[in-house]
Amino acid sequence: MNREAVKLMDAESSVRAFISESAHLSELPAAQTVWQRHAKFYESKGITGENSTSLEDCLMLYLLIRHFDRRRVFEIGTNVGTTSVIMNQAVKKNGGTCTTCDPVDYGALPADSGIRFIHAESDTALARLKAEHSTIDFAFFDWVPDKRTLNLANELFDDDAVIAVHDYRLDPKGQAIVDIVNLHYRQRGRWFFPEAPVQLADEIRVNICTAFFVPNQLLTGRRETSLERLKRGLSVLLHPRMTASHFKRTAIQSIRRM
Ligand SMILES: C[S@@+](CC[C@H](N)C(=O)[O-])C[C@H]1O[C@@H](n2cnc3c(N)ncnc32)[C@H](O)[C@@H]1O
Numbered sequence: 001m002n003r004e005a006v007k008l009m010d011a012e013s014s015v016r017a018f019i020s021e022s023a024h025l026s027e028l029p030a031a032q033t034v035w036q037r038h039a040k041f042y043e044s045k046g047i048t049g050e051n052s053t054s055l056e057d058c059l060m061l062y063l064l065i066r067h068f069d070r071r072r073v074f075e076i077g078t079n080v081g082t083t084s085v086i087m088n089q090a091v092k093k094n095g096g097t098c099t100t101c102d103p104v105d106y107g108a109l110p111a112d113s114g115i116r117f118i119h120a121e122s123d124t125a126l127a128r129l130k131a132e133h134s135t136i137d138f139a140f141f142d143w144v145p146d147k148r149t150l151n152l153a154n155e156l157f158d159d160d161a162v163i164a165v166h167d168y169r170l171d172p173k174g175q176a177i178v179d180i181v182n183l184h185y186r187q188r189g190r191w192f193f194p195e196a197p198v199q200l201a202d203e204i205r206v207n208i209c210t211a212f213f214v215p216n217q218l219l220t221g222r223r224e225t226s227l228e229r230l231k232r233g234l235s236v237l238l239h240p241r242m243t244a245s246h247f248k249r250t251a252i253q254s255i256r257r258m
Helices: 015-020 025-043 055-067 082-093 122-131 147-156 172-184 226-238 244-257
Strands: 072-076 097-101 116-118 136-141 157-165 189-192 211-215
Touching: 015 055, 025 055, 025 082, 055 082, 055 136, 055 157, 072 082, 072 122, 082 097, 082 136, 097 122, 116 122, 122 147, 136 147, 147 157, 147 172, 157 172, 172 211, 172 226
Parallel strands: 072 097, 072 136, 097 116, 136 157
Antiparallel strands: 157 211, 189 211
């Protein structure tokens, strides 16, 4: 497979610079149209999409998948499929595929999209992919993964897998996801946290609350050392709010909000 299109990222880059300098900005109007068309599609089925993802965050996912030339996308939390549809649009352009999972089937994925839906929780979905010898190079976590999911991620995810997380700063869920990834995911790399949305031409804005982890393999400049990785995990573990009950509470709160 030709991976010449894979671009690296400067470890010191701001998210704003990453977005503004993207080689794929001209594709965003088409991605926006796909987002709008999908909203009409699920609304026509009487689904409100109230827990679905903003256009701004979908465009962030789109740019990440295109920039890093990702081929095997995995999502936790399909819901009405907004992010699945946009990520699928991006990964298909790279010649890859998108798999998404949710214990609830909202029946809102277009039948002809080619998106693979696994009607199960993330640990079961990853166990199934493992049995099929699949690998993953881009993951989007729109739900707090449990430890079993992250243990499987350590086995299935490519060393250079990029992980994106939704609702960072907007909802305790985003921080809980980052924390549990820091605790259990073994790769070294750097988190990039959302800044103010980036306003582009044509009224298009990118990124409200999507954080992303870029592994050392895809970074230029100063990379995270093993000691720093250890400190990152320990700081979560030693933080008073980081107890098992915190994770449980956060997940329950998120469920209640739905
Ligand atoms: C915020 S919504 C996802 C929104 C979706 N990404 C979109 O853009 O439409 C979170 C979803 O996670 C699902 N979920 C809950 N527990 C899960 C688990 N263990 N594994 C996978 N998905 C889960 C919920 O059913 C819910 O549909």
